[in-house]
Amino acid sequence: LQSQDWWRSAVIYQVYPRSFQDASGDGIGDLKGITQRLDYIAALGVDAIWVSPFFKSPMKDFGYDISDYRAVEPMFGTLADFQELLAAAHQRQLKILIDQVWNHTSDQHAWFVESCQSQNNPKADWYVWADGKSDGSPPTNWQSAFGGSAWTWEPLRQQYYLHNFLVEQPDLNWHNPEVRDAIAQEAIFWLDMGVDGFRLDVINFLLHDRQLRDNPLRPEDHPLPAGAREGDPFFFQINQYNFGRPETLELLGSIRQLIDRYPGATLLAEISSEEDSILTSSHYVQGDDRLHMAYNSSLMTDEPPTYENLRRTIERVEQHFGEGVICWTAGTHDFPRLKSRWQKHQLGNEFGQEAFDHMFAALLIALRGSCCIYQGDELGLTEAQIPFEKLQDPFGIAGYPNVLGRDGCRTPMPWQQTAENAGFTTASEPWLPIPKEHRAHAVDQQEQIHDSLLNKYRRLIHWRRRQPALLRGKLTLIDTAEPLLGFIRESKEQTLLCLFNLSLTPAYYDLAAYPDCVSASDSEFSPRRYGNKIEVPGYGVFFGCIG
Ligand code: TEU
Structure with missing residues (x-):
């Protein structure tokens, strides 16, 4: 592969900074912690690290609510810490992708604070504002992905604003060219610093229907899409006008052009769509005026990995992606742990499960495209059971006990089996508990065992690097x-x-x-x-x- 095309068959490791390694001793992981553990990541043989958001944020959605795109959140460290991480990663031939949340900001972002003030301030049109219906109810029936109406009333401005996620995550108005330019400037700031690309959060949400049409209600006989949460009002309607607008594809060309000014830099799109996620995501990566790679939820649903399901998934990806690159992703910080997701489908006895984990790792690295490994999945960590009082994820707390939140896959990495807090932090308590059963899977344990899942992952990824057929x-x-x-x-x-x-x-x-x-x-x-x-x-x- 041309070095500029490295991403076409990259193995990417996702780090969730809060839970990787705490260097400061406050119970929360940080950038210095990642730097300390770079040798671990390099030993896996991966090409790049996707670092989840570490920017200034009130942390309502743990960093996916950014209040300043150019500043580092103090609990994660400083800009200098990030530069140190970037340099240390590059020294080890590891690329760094940072996580850009462009669909929305935090409600604490200066842009939103200004936009709220009146209907005619300089940033009045930077977010999605609308009057209510004649009876005062929200402008449309759109639902937030995290529950409740997607509109919240702002008394100061006397209008509703759109938020496809939390109330504290107002959607930017991408129909406005000023917004697009402003975001481009934020991107340039990081590209000039030397980052190797971006993971783009919910990139198919950027545009909403300008005519503000109501979503059609889902007819009772209309099947729920794969991955839809039973009983979640978000799925009572067909999400046709609030996001996933076809016009979004027209925005991609200029984003791509910007990135292409930095040779070797890449864009990994997150496509969040339960409705035919393969077809939907394929549209985002067709040709040089779209994004480089996309990942979707096709391997993260409850659908068991049977012969039939996997074969159909691969077939459809090949059919729809064409030359476009999929990033095969079987775990992220949003979905139940890979190791636990399919257990109820009976993968056999313990031996069978071990063999399955090994096989699945081999499949991931053998498929065409790039792939992404979420921290801890290489250790075979199970989904953590967290008592209600310890839950942190607002989505999980609001939906408890019907909706499974995302804390179960976000618990800290177990580095040492017998150390205090498994070597993650010197604080008395980490921000999420480390499950007892994760200790047996700690890194120091698995390193000593030739046939541990960790060592299998390492060997497979290194082996892949020498197989031209798998790379090209x-x-x-x-x-x-x-x-x-x-x-x-x-x-x-x-x-x-x-x-x-x-x-x-x-x-x-x-x-x-x-x-x-x-x-x-x-x-x-x-x-x-x-x-x-x-x-x-x-x-x-x-x-x-x-x-
Ligand atoms: O996730 C989008 C997404 O897929 C979620 O809406 C998903 O449906 C939810 O997590 C339930 O599984 C991205 C980020 O990865 C996520 O962490 C953020 O909370 C979200 O966007 C909003 O920024």
Whole structure:
């Protein structure tokens, strides 16, 4: 790969700063903490780190509510700490993507404070303001993704403002060119400092319907989209006018042009859409006037990873993304932990689960595109059960007990099995409790065990770096029978047959068509071979060189 195209097959590691490593001793992770742990991240063999927001923020949504795009939140450190992190990462050939929240700001941002004052101040049109309906009710029936109406009344200005998320997260008005220019200036500030790109939060939310049309109500027989939360009013209607507007795609060209002034810099779009997330996200990455890569929730729903589901997902990605790059993502700070998500679908006994985790890691790194690993998923951390009194996530608190909040995947990293607070902090208490059962999965423990999940991830990611077909090859699904999922990755230099057994019992594949096939990953997976027949064990993997 050209070095400027590194992102096309990058492995990205997501760091959630509050929970990675606390260097200051206040119970909350910080930038210095990340710098201290860079060697750990480098040892994984990843290409880049996506750092969740560390900008100045009242922390209503833990940093996704920014009150100053250019300042570092003091609890995370200083701008100098960030520059140190950036330099130390670059020294280790690690790129840094920062998390830009462009759809909304905090209600404490100076822009919003000004916009609130009157209907004709210089920033009056920077946010989405509207009068209520004739009876005084909100302008439309739109619902916030975090519950309740998406509109809040502002007495000072005597109008409603739009917030697709929390009341404290007013939506910027991207129809206004001044807003677009202002955000571009914030982006330039960080690009000039040397960051390698941005993760773009809810980028499909930027534009709302200018005519402020009501969303249609979801007919009772209209199936809920995959990933929709049962009983959540957000899904009582079809979210057609509040976000996901097709006009949004027209904004992408100028964003891309700006980034292209910085060779090698990249944009990773978060597409938050339960309604056909693959098709929706594919639109954001088609061609040079759109974004570089997109991730979606297709691997983060409750849908179990069966042969059928995975095959369909891969097929649809190949069909819709074309040359566009998907970033395969099976965990983030928003979804229940990968390790726990599918357990109720019975992946077998403990041995079966271990094999499954290994297989799933191999699948992630073998698919076409880039992939993202959320901190702790490489340790196999389970979803933490947190008592109501300790919950922090406003979304989880408001929806308790019906809506599962996001604290369960945000607990601190366990670095040392027996240390106080597992080595995360020297404070008496971390901001979220560290589950007892996570200690057995601590980094220091897993480093000593050759076949720990951590070491498997490390070996797989390093191995991938040496497989041209995985870095540059096209992907073709092959006609394997259930439960064996199979595809071929083929580049100029190499052709790789990739087989994944999605069941607990052994499965067989006839290699007659590839008589010269040799295993490409003998030390990691060792399926048995009987003549031309290959036996892939339960939740096993086979990578074979066929050219
Ligand atoms: O998340 C958008 C998103 O996917 C959420 O609306 C999701 O539906 C919710 O977390 C329930 O699972 C992004 C950020 O990743 C998230 O942390 C922020 O809270 C949100 O945007 C608002 O900025």
